[in-house]
Amino acid sequence: MTWVKSPRQIERERQRRRRALRSGSIATASTFVFLVLVALVVTNAPGWERVRETFFDGEVFAAALPDVLAGFWNNVKIFLIAEPLILLAGLLIAMVRQLSAPIFFPLRALAVIYVDVFRGVPTLLVILLIGFGLPALELQGVPKDETTLAVIALTLSYSAYVAEVFRAGIETVHPSQQAAARSLGLSHGQAMRYVVLPQAVRRVVPPLLNDFVSLQKDTGLASTIGVIEAIRQAQIYAGRDFNYTPYLVAALMFILLTIPMARFTDYLAARARRRRGA
Numbered sequence: 001m002t003w004v005k006s007p008r009q010i011e012r013e014r015q016r017r018r019r020a021l022r023s024g025s026i027a028t029a030s031t032f033v034f035l036v037l038v039a040l041v042v043t044n045a046p047g048w049e050r051v052r053e054t055f056f057d058g059e060v061f062a063a064a065l066p067d068v069l070a071g072f073w074n075n076v077k078i079f080l081i082a083e084p085l086i087l088l089a090g091l092l093i094a095m096v097r098q099l100s101a102p103i104f105f106p107l108r109a110l111a112v113i114y115v116d117v118f119r120g121v122p123t124l125l126v127i128l129l130i131g132f133g134l135p136a137l138e139l140q141g142v143p144k145d146e147t148t149l150a151v152i153a154l155t156l157s158y159s160a161y162v163a164e165v166f167r168a169g170i171e172t173v174h175p176s177q178q179a180a181a182r183s184l185g186l187s188h189g190q191a192m193r194y195v196v197l198p199q200a201v202r203r204v205v206p207p208l209l210n211d212f213v214s215l216q217k218d219t220g221l222a223s224t225i226g227v228i229e230a231i232r233q234a235q236i237y238a239g240r241d242f243n244y245t246p247y248l249v250a251a252l253m254f255i256l257l258t259i260p261m262a263r264f265t266d267y268l269a270a271r272a273r274r275r276r277g278a
Contacts, residue, residue: 057245064237064246071233072253075219078150078229082219083212085155090162095192097167111163118160124221127153131225150222158215165207169200206272209265213258220254230254 005013042048096104096111118126130153135144143149173196181191223232230253234246 053243055244055248057243060237060241060243060245061249064234064249067237068230068233068246068249069253071228072230072250074147074222074227074229075216075254076257078147078154078219078222078227079212079216082151082154082158082215085151086158086162086215087208089155089159091166091197093159093163094166094170097163098170098192115160115163118157119164121157123154123157123218124224126157127221127224129153130156146222146226149225150219150227154215154218154222158211158218161211162208165204165211166200168207169204170196172203173199203272206265206269209261209268213261213265216258216261217254220250 045051093111093114096107097115099108127150131146131149134142134149134152143152170192177195177199178188178191181195182188186194220229220231223229223235230250231247234250237246238244
């Protein structure tokens with residue numbers, strides 16, 4: 001036997017498709033009208049010609065594109081190196097803050113101080129302090145490469161944020177889960193590894209991706225300590241030609257990288273909501 005939709009179900013689905021089509025048509029039309037109005041307001045502004053020459057020069061765009069693209073590869077390298085380090089450091093800090101035994105109080109206190117300090121200090125200041133402070137110590141083995149110093153600074157700064165994301169995920173796991181694991185003979189570490197952390201990490205993937213979207217943009221701050229990346233290359237071209245179109249090139253590169261990550265974050269969040277609803 002096969003299931004056959006009732007006439008009422010067929011009519012309900014038809015009405016749902018009709019409403020979706022109407023909503024999509026209205027949204028498309030309103031968006032088009034809005035964009036046309038914005039374009040008319042901008043292009044009819046008194047200073048539009050000067051802005052167009054300064055920010056939207058096609059020749060300058062084409063000339064700056066190769067060098068800005070080469071600099072953007074440094075942004076990508078910093079991001080790819082810093083991301084796993086941030087995940088590892090953030091997870092370790094979050095787990096240290098979950099230790100409840102009195103003997104671990106100094107470690108918990110250090111973890112709390114670390115999170116409070118690096119969440120309170122702007123990322124730009126952390127990069128400046130690390131980028132200029134560490135080499136000034138002239139200690140044996142301290143790196144002096146600007147890219148390495150930028151990775152260290154971003155790791156220190158973002159690990160504090162990611163640690164709080166992991167800690168929030170761990171605390172959303174009901175205590176009965178760990179109690180059940182302990183009743184089966186698992187130690188505290190085994191319960192965290194096999195029971196609590198898998199559930200916690202699954203729940204915090206969307207906010208983690210949001211942090212990494214911000215991290216990708218903040219790699220541009222590495223230019224303040226001398227890293228030749230996309231923003232620095234654009235600044236060089238802008239200072240030479242007195243034209244800001246290279247900044248538009250750099251902005252487009254960051255947008256092309258961050259938008260897919262943002263949409264993937266939205267997809268994961270929607271999938272998590274559907275699972276909870278099911």
